[in-house]
Amino acid sequence: GDQPLECYSCGTKNVFLLGFVPAQGDSVVVLLCREPCLHTNGLKDMNWDLDKWQPLIEDRAFLSWLVKVPSEADASRAQNVTAAQIGKLEQLWRSDPNATLRDIDKPGSLEEPQPARMHYDDGYHFQNVLAPLIKLEAENDRRMKEEQSRSGVTVHWDVAVNKKHVAFFLIPQTSDGDMRVVVGDELLLSNAALKWECVGSVKTRTAKEEIGLELRGKNSTNPPTHQKSGFHVDVMWKATTYDRCQMAMKSFAVEEVSVSGYLYHRILGHDVEPQVLKGVKLPKKLSAPNLPELNPSQREAVLQVIQAPLSLIQGPPGTGKTVTSSTIVYHLVKQTKAQVLVCAPSNVAVDQLAERISLTGLKVVRLCAKTRESLASPVEHLTLHYQASHLDDGQDSSELQKLLQLRDLMGELSDSDEKRLRGLRRAAEKEVLSAADVVCCTCVSAGDPRLSKFRFRSVLIDEATQATEPEALIPIVHGCKQLVFVGDHCQLGPVITSKVAAKALLGQSMFERMVQLGVHPQRLTIQYRMHPCLSEFPSNTFY
Structure with missing residues (x-):
């Protein structure tokens, strides 16, 4: 009939997640989604036998008692619908x-956007094609974030070691079964009855899938900890990623100094002769200090990269991409006597690179997004905020440390002290960045205002096949003259949530397009991760 199929607990209408359990004998059933409601503790008091849960769909069809099978006459009048x-x-x-x-x-x-191309006339053409696709992806991401909003949330409270209040709560899954709230996201927690709201950052996800939200800013020092129910949660959508993609494309189109002329034409797909950098002195020893000795394919890759303005390194799983990349960065610093920018789409990959590169003795700074500075990091000692707060160069650094300690103790500072803290911190961060040999950050964080005045002659992008072209362009437009892509186009590409943008090839990485344009990647051929019997199948099937 007209009765909608939805979960009794969270209201999801995704029929692929829904199932039923008997409620009163066999005469009444209750619909519950498979995750997370079937496993929540709150339903155990309902005296339902959750072990008897069964899905509504079986063998690609609804259960026979749930829907009426159409007659032949009805079926003959039905309209055939294509997947498109x-x-x-x-x-x-x-x-x-x-x-x-x-x-x-x-x-x-539904107007179909122009698809991404193999060749572009100029920077403006590149921008005109890809900017609408980024806009589509941004709109879809914003819509998905808004769908995460939940009412009737129950909260229990705690106080963190830094004396900040933490709210713990469970957000049911979205209608498609995918939980998109991750550590580092910003949420708005509010209670209309109490006329209270506060922004916080997701600090943790517990074993029970509860979100731990650390409150900050206005209203964070005196939350309604006596109240447990009636809260509303909104996911704070930020356009930072997409705005920086758009700014990078604009810079690429407008500013002549954003990249070298050779790389400009290469990125556009123009037919230009390959170049070799002049005045390069090949090192006598290719392996870097405190890193493993290179195998023949790794040595060949390092030699090629040092001499070329554009290089692609293809590293199948377990072939030592991180060691190779770290060795390349070491030699680029020694060759050019200039700072090198090292990026990847994910924070995990950037942390791994920063840790390895620091072993060579180079001065490494790991720049994090400000929203992630309070999160635990395996390379905390390399982060910009840590190094800036531990400078030991006189009165200003001493004052900075005292203000930071005061803020941790009190929870917040007066307006004048907060202004002074921001000024001292900016100066300290600039000093740390200026002294670095290598700056490591995600591709999106390369558009951070703190790097706006810095120029990087050499740029290395790891996991390059997992970045969209506009995302990869963000670090490149810092004046790049020598560009190194490391990745594997035979593995997963960028994650695109907009079906329209994906169909228009936004998911094609710059690495992949360069390969299709005839740029030959240096392949790493010796893998260390698995037994040869295990590696034989992917090697023969995909490579």
């Missing part, structure tokens, strides 16, 4: 929930 039409209708439903199949063919209902 379903995709367009789903896209229309995001803006118009009442849209029907008739609406997908209306003029202007």
